[in-house]
Amino acid sequence: MGEKIRAGKELAIMSKKLATIIINVPTEFHEENFRIKEMNREALKEVFLELEFKALGKRLLGEEITPTTDDRPQATENTQMDLFGNVVAPQKNKGTNKPAGSSQVLSSGEDLGEVSGEVIAAEKNITNTPHNYIVAQTTEQISAIISILQSVVAISFDTETTSIDANNAELVGLSFCITPGEGWYVPCPPEREKTIAILNQFKPLFEKPGITWIGQNIKYDMLVLKWYGIELKGDIFDTLLAHYVIEPEGKRNMDALSAKYLGYQPVSITELIGKKGKTQGTMRDVELEVIKDYAVEDADVTLQLKNVFLPQLKEKEVEKVFYEVENPLVKVLTDMECEGIKIDEAFLKEYSQLLETDAKKSEESVYEQAGLRFNLASPKQLGEVLFEKMQLDPKAKKTKTGQYATGEDVLAKLAKEHKICDDILAFRELTKLKNTYVDALPLLVNAKTGRVHTSYAQAIAVTGRLSSVTPNLQNIPIRTERGREIRKAFIPRDENHILVSADYSQIELRIVAAISGDVNMVEAFRTGTDIHTATAAKVFGVEAADVTKEMRYKAKSVNFGIIYGQGAFGLAENLRIPRSEAKEIIDNYKKQFPGIQKYMDDTINFCIENGYVQTLMGRKRWLRDITSANFTVRGYAERNAINSPIQGAAADMIKLAMIKIHKAFKQYNFKSKMLLQVHDELVFDARKDEVEQIKPVILQSMKTAMVLPNEVPVEAEIGVGANWLEAH
């Protein structure tokens, strides 16, 4: 990950979570760097040839990675650790690498230690650890390492680039590692044609089937290569994703993983290019011998991490979700991110002005009613105006920092008596739309493609969902009239294409029905009745035909509350009804759907016994707080225990569908492209002449991706349109 340099622009827009991935620890350089630097080319070649010989010798001795027909790397890979016995000492894990079932995995405290930085001071680093990192620069040198790499079935691989944004990154170098402690660095010059010439030399290797490419967040490297016309055709093993399924809540940046699992502190990227921020330099300017150590070390660490994670995948019983879901999804996401989606910039520009005008009107109206001007965008100032100067509510609540709470729910309650609140809410909505979407999206249009390329984070959300950044295309407005308009700006690539959107219908509730087996809920889905109406009929004791809008609305709210583990208080707040009425509704619900209550009890008990909950695909979430004596802490864990298998199973299902669709599109040679995933929805840029062919493929793939227990049917709907709003 270290190669993903922060350029000033990206810095501002990257999420805080991703920012933590770039944390680095200072280190020193070993004198060996300088020894190699002094060497002339001939001497270098000698070293290189010697290494080649050793590697080949190793291969001839049969100690290398064993070829396999299974796409899962074999355990024998782990046996190659000490080819250079004196070179590569066995790794110590400082007791952090414990097997499944140890109480350690249940502890979240260890990770807090890492965040605060006082970690696990890894005692090993490049200065005290023997290594053999070699630069391969000439055509002959590159040929030689390629012939070595051609002979193995697993290669740890990393790219160095000029940007953290793969879609704008220039390749600076490639590193390869097949044995812990040694590897090669291939520098790539700034001239694109020269780099392409180098890549062309590697092309047969990259396209060779049967190789497993090991990488840490290899989607990034695959994307970079894709922009140079190179596609990895073999299998992949992403250590980031391995760790994600082994420990979904853990920190995953390479330095943290290396310290924790290898007891080794990698070379700091800040030593190379400075602290993140405006003054940060680029990898392009780092001296060859320096970048070489950093780069090969990354590939080296990645290889060693793979050797640690491989047995853990088995021990923790997360192989299925890793090999069948996360790992194969990488190529799908790479293609989607590379594709991007076109936006109508002229439309947004015009809409921005309209929003600005309307926001101004609301703002002026607020100042007039308040009798003074202030910064309406400041919740602090607003709270003081509303609750001190204007005295709108003597019982005004404060936030934990002592400010007045001025959130949507607070203002909505006051809006009946105080018109000013409506104006404030309007101002908030309009400025939100303008600042977060309408004005921000055009800034992220890629200069080369004229499209916006979101980046999907595959190892962030603890439940197994994807997240989307720069831009986040998973939270484009739809709820309000003026918000919805923004979806009109997402358009097909040209007049020969049209947008297609397919989404699962009530997928999380279907999963609740399926895994709880509640007969009434299962029955509702089997007969295909509207689930909220069916729920209302049961809860309010009427015939389905007699369910009113009001009843359905309330039932819908209850259904959502069930998924999130909501109580009477929350439901009452949500529906703005007395708590007694909310309690009555929930009691009735539990009576009518006894299987749901049982599911919740069983799930919590399972979690108490095993320390984790899991999805149908075996995706796990460890919740040590489930036995906490603290009511609040335990309650939080219990809600997560109930929600995670539901949200996680839905995430598993759509990921499987994406893999299936991606494969089918390739098989049928469709030119249409999958572009976006929004948790239960997939968006496609469809060639008009393919629309009728792809529709059944998409729907069928989504419906059959994961069979639900208890014969609960899975339904999906599909729409077509000139923009995202029309297609949805």
Next chain:
DNA sequence: CCGCCCACGC
């Protein structure tokens, strides 16, 4: 620079 408040999605 970072925590907080707020608001958008599923």
Next chain:
DNA sequence: GACGTACGTGGGCGGA
């Protein structure tokens, strides 16, 4: 009486 709905990303403010 406290506590109170899962998972995310991101803009602007304001204090350090």
